[in-house]
Amino acid sequence: MWRYRSAFLAGFLCIVATTALTLAGPWVLKYAIDDLTRGVTAAKLRFYAGAILGLTAVGGIFRFLQRRIMIGASRDIEFDLRNDFFARLQLFEPAYFHRNRTGDLMSRATNDLNAVRMMIGPAVMYLSNTVLTFIAVIVLMLSLNVRLTLLSLIPLPILSVAVYFFGAAIHRRFDKIQEQLSTISAVTQEALAGVRVVRAYRQERFETGRFREANTEYVRRNRTLIRVQGAFFPIMGLLMGIGALLVLWLGAQDVINGRMTVGELVAFNSYLMMLAWPMIAFGWVTNLLQRGAASWKRMLEVLAAEPAITDAGANTDVTSRDQIRGDVEFRELTFSYGGTVVLRNISAKLPAGTTTAIVGATGSGKSTLLNLLPRLNDPPPGTVFVDGIDVRDLPLAAVRGAIGFVPQEPFLFSATIADNIAFGVADGAREDIERAAHIARLDKDLSDFPKGYDTVVGERGITLSGGQKQRTAIARAVMTDPKILVLDDALSAVDTYTEEEILSRLSGVMRSRTTIIVSHRISTVRTADQILVLDDGAIVERGTHDELVARHGLYAELYRKQLLEEELAAS
């Protein structure tokens, strides 16, 4: 915010000028009216009228500048903050997004950011304006009539107490309302994203009930706010009104007693009216400031949160993905997630140029193991190595850049298929995209789409089938020309025939690279150079397909079961 200091300074000067010019108005009025009571020339009247016009015109220019500069700066700051927010989100590890709901983060980026902007823009502008006007008006009033000023300001202490009380109460309630708005967002998001399940299981009424509950609570919290906030402006109005009443009553008596002229009384009254707006604005500004502060706190929770996975430990000569060969090693890796040990004492070498398959039951830790390689989760120090270097010592850009990762449930973006395939490269040439699509056996599907590669994939790729999504994700990984290709059960929704084709095409591309495949299909893994069998987080067997079959262990059992299935199917 510091770099906007000159803008704020300029804005502040404009406010000073505006205030000064505005306050001169009633002073002119005072002379005009006093002259009127004594008799005056038409020329003098014309001068007063002209003075009022001139003052307002010049004041208007400053007023224009003030708004332009200060609100403009608040938009600039909002812009920076939103960018910072987005940049910060990009640093967070997947676990962060598991802890923080999307709807909640969205609410911070929209509602809270807006409240913060209101705080630094309009609130600061009106606050400066208010404070200046306030001080200047009181000085002017004192110069007109000290006693009357003091009397008319009697309500002021009550006013500040009221502002303080209301401010605090509003602040608390507003916090709770924002919280509930997040809940509403989250509930809605969930039901809408899962609309198929909701429909199939006829949960419309139940989901509506959940929504109604959140909605009712939202209204309830709003009502507690309204009760307090509704009284705010009327009380302000009342207290200011009492000030005006005292001026009129006592001021008129002073005029009668000759202690004051009518012009002075009118000017005094005008000044007091000028105080009304700052007083009301003051309440409004307090409100804005408090909302802004609450929202800023919520934004800071994100902006100041430290990403768990960073480049902080990077201390090697390896700075780019091109320097990575692709040797992977796990060394006595034990890993816990949420208090549960998921991987136990895993050691394995996956030399560059080989294919390693990982087999194991659901929940045996296969995905967890794979996620440690590109540091989606951070492994303990000294456990996961690429080219003999601890992945924690490698820059994220280098290690992730060298890995082509195809997750179980690929996420596609609302863009064309070509854009999705070229997601990981700066400018993908059409022929490269087509080659990647060919390897992933996506080309035939695409030729069936009227728009081919330019077909737009809906939100989360909803118009594609599961298999098409997986194959798009494979093409996306291949497109980056990875040194290490990781397929995390990435062909589960693809039929065996297509799978076979994809794998044979991939093996051509990956000849000198490292490939890691997780699959449940023996047919997928049997040609691998080594197969690791995971059970409850530990490697229980390793070797080639033939070796493992000969060992009559878990793998052989799995294999036997799959054969059995097929034989049963054949019968």
Place this chain on the structure above:
Amino acid sequence: MSIHEEDVLGKAYDARLMRRLITYLRPYKPEVVLATAAIIGHSALELAPPFLVKLVIDRYIPARDAGGLSLIAVVYLAVLLGSFALDYVQTWLLQLTGQRIMFDMRMQIYEHLQRLDLKFYDRNPVGRLMTRVTTDVDVLNDLFTSGVVSVFGDVFTLVGIMVMMIWIDWRLAIVAFSVLPLIWLVTQWFRRNVRESYRTVRIWIARINAYLQERITGMATVQLFRREARDFAEFDRIDRTYRDANVQSIFYYAVFYPAIELISAIAAALIIWFGGGWVMMGALTLGSLVASLQYSSRFFRPISDMSEKFNVLQGAMASSERIFQLLDTEVEIVSGSGMRDAGSERHGSRIPDPRSRLGRIAFENVTFAYVPGEPVLRNVSFTVDPGQRVALVGATGSGKTTIVSLLLRFYDVQQGRITIGGVDVRDMDVHERRSMFGLVLQDVHLFSGTIGGNVRLGNESIDEAAVRRAVDAVHAGPFIDRLPQGLDTPVAERGATLSVGQKQLLSFARALAFDPPVLVLDEATSSVDTETELLIRDALKVVMRGRTTIAIAHRLSTIQDMDRILVLHKGELREAGTHQELLAQRGIYHRLYQLQFKDRELVNSR
């Protein structure tokens, strides 16, 4: 990008929209009437002070009448107290009513969303729908609390001021009002420009939100592909455009307010010039001059207020247009006229034993396309008898998933028909028919709540024991028991902490717990390891007994228990029959089978 673009909408004031908005006030008539009365009363009382000033200056000061002054003070105090009371009543009532109406509206939108067709969801990203439920409704709230009704108050104040000024001195009033055409010009200029810039601002904020939403959801992918810098550049571009649009609109406001003030000063100058002359000639009292000055200065505040509210009004119009557009989206898939009463009233647990209604399921010459002209099913016909187990087989994209979607009537067929027990599904009650099916999708969707809650969903008739039985039947028991709180363990957003296999098991348990007459599995077994899959198949055998089953699977072995196999190819039903019959045909099925079986032969040959 185009998919996230908010349509450019929004007139400043649209009588049609306004009338429709006003219908929402109807249930709160007493509150609205009372609030309106309070506003009028408040505005009237606000007119009093300048007049009291006039009385003081013209009557009591020259007469040196202290008693009269005290009387004025008392009247003034009464006015203040009355004004305070009315103001509070008005604010409180309006905001309260606003909240209630927003509640009603949110419920209405949400309930409509729960009815809208899947086709609608394919077209509209979740982020956009969220905006309807939250932001758009809140914008409307401003209309109810600080907009419409207070504009009414403003108009009343303006009229009141005019009347008072004319009453005090009509010549001076004409002098003061001579600036009104100027006001009109400035306001017109402002409105025209602000409308444009407001639209632009809305479009870009929608883009920002859509982009943000998607990137947050897909952040892991972004990081894996090191897209951060390029995504940031794109975000920066959108954000920048949004800011520039905002800065543009600041300009109009920055010009407008000083302009109004200048016009107000012109009026004041004219009053002093003319009025001052008349005072000297004795044609006007000083008090009238002062009161006129005060009234005229009060005259311009509501006008700049109204322009501020114009902004609120415009936002509300745009929001309400979008909301109404959503509410007006017709639900195409509705319960047929042949049934008792249509849909929405009978969800969830109150299922009138569907088994009794279950007959033969028949697809008759069904043709269907998600996008017109690109049929994904062509002329498909087949039947499934009650209790029969049917497998849908075919390569990716052959149309299997679509058949399931049509069966559940997520979409309606374009040609041909689907019947159950001889009745066209379009003539049946949507919920009743869906209650016949237990669906297991390939992408398992979990809700926040507990593991157990995800099995029973909102169905209260499924108790703890039933959940337990279902969980055990699909062999999900062991992994659930390993969780810290068992069935009561909370599920992270979208089940992020569970493996795909575990989620799959849960969705099996969910389907089992609902005990449907028809089980529909969409590629459900493909992501589970052999061990687990065998366990599930074990459980399925029990579940399938006496139940119709329609399963999609790529692996031939999982369909061994099926009575019939339907082979789909490029949207057409190419082969149908039992495993043996299909093998004998030596067609597509045979080829798929051969491929699947190659492994075993290779192994055997070694």
